[in-house]
Amino acid sequence: MRKSALVSLRKSPLLAAMSLKDTSKRGEKGASKELALALPLTSLIDAFCIIVIYLLIGTQSGGVETPVSAKIALPNAENGITVDKEIATLRIERGSYFLDDKMISKDSLTEKLAALKGKSPQSVELMIQADTNMEYADLDPLLRASSEAGIETLRFAVVPTR
Amino acid sequence: MKKDLNFELNILPVLDILSVLICFLLLTAIWMHVGTIDTKQAIGDNAISGEKNPPSLWVTLAKDGSIQLSLRDVPKANSLEESISKISTGINWSVFSSKIQTLKEQMPELRTTVVRPEAQTSYGDVIRVMDQLKKYQFEGVGLSPLG
Incomplete structure (x- = not known):
């Protein structure tokens, strides 16, 4: 039971994506496929967080976007x-x-x-x-x-x- | 022994730097809120329509920073002609603020004000005077063109 759980963890694509290491043994079938699935999810989540914060602040301001020239210091x-x-x-x-x-x-x-x-x-x-x-x-x-x-x-x- | 040519390009640090840059740009360039100070200007023949003018406070700004306050269209008992001397930094804002506050407390019905700056008066000072007037519930703030 314990052994089978460890085997399934090793083959998990999520774990492979997090470690970004080739954990498979050389010569094992399907090793190259597992590496190709290793997406850098952390950075994508970062980008999404930034977009979400941008949209949240933008929608909460409630006003109209007004362009102001950089040459002018408004009072x-x-x-x-x-x-x-x-x-x-x-x-x-x-x-x-x-x-x-x-x-x-x-x-x-x-x-x-x-x-x-x-x-x-x-x-x-x-x-x-x-x-x-x-x-x-x-x-x-x-x-x-x-x-x-x-x-x-x-x-x-x-x-x-x- | 054959050298392995396959390698993984580690783009995580690059993306992290980009994220930080985006945050920096968002915070510095975009989020400057703009508000407005509104005025109602006289147009056309408002001045000669024959209607009785409401009591008004006239604020005359000199270029050196001194301010003249005067009340118009009020009963003689309430007439006011007062000047606020300048200080080394320009307009004496604390005295000006306390004067208009006292005036508003004495005459709550006083809502109209006309600001009359001189040609060389700073635009920033004009806006600050109007801002102070708005603060004490003077709703009809107008700007007078140069005489």
């Missing part, structure tokens, strides 16, 4: 609210304006924002991404243009600190 804020829907983004980078990653001139701000407003019958919101060290003078043309275009809600992107 910090304690009372920022989560971005819950896709909205148009206007980025201010060294005095240049980018509406959804397309560069637009200062003079055409009103026209482009009015076109954005015209596309949607509902209330249009605009997310503004700007560097924390930027001067307010760079934001001023955007405030005027959004007011003229009829965009009432501006959402300033921040990094929540709590």
Whole structure:
């Protein structure tokens, strides 16, 4: 009884996969087949764990993924609210304006924002991404243009600190 | 004696390194949450619609870090004109915070605020002022364009 249990353990593919050693005797039938079955299961499980953690964190955040330029250091804020829907983004980078990653001139701000407003019958919101060290003078043309275009809600992107 | 040419390539250490790299990239590059501070801006002819304006707090930010607080559209008894001097690091945040907290306690109906920065004021300071106002339940925070 004990002997037969040991024999079955030796032939187990799982045990062979864990040890990754050729435990069979030379000349034994089917030895090469057993080696081919030795999969590195540990690393595959590691990869799956990482994917699971990635998905778990991604689904629990509850917000919309918002790309932020690496050249911009967003200001910090304690009372920022989560971005819950896709909205148009206007980025201010060294005095240049980018509406959804397309560069637009200062003079055409009103026209482009009015076109954005015209596309949607509902209330249009605009997310503004700007560097924390930027001067307010760079934001001023955007405030005027959004007011003229009829965009009432501006959402300033921040990094929540709590 | 014939040499055995078959060998097993040990890919486990390579996969482990890759796993660590993936973890590193996930933690450093992706998980930066973005929130927003919202403002309601005046549009069109809001200012001349003839409606009585609600009581509002105006916060004027100077480029050197001093702050002027003033109340508008309130009874004369409640009028306020106060300034907060700058400190060596810029805006005196603790005094500003305590002032608006006191103001909110005295006038809970005060919900509207207008932030008026100067041209050279830092955007970060403007956002922090709005953040502080949101903290004390000032819901209608607006930004004034440069005069």
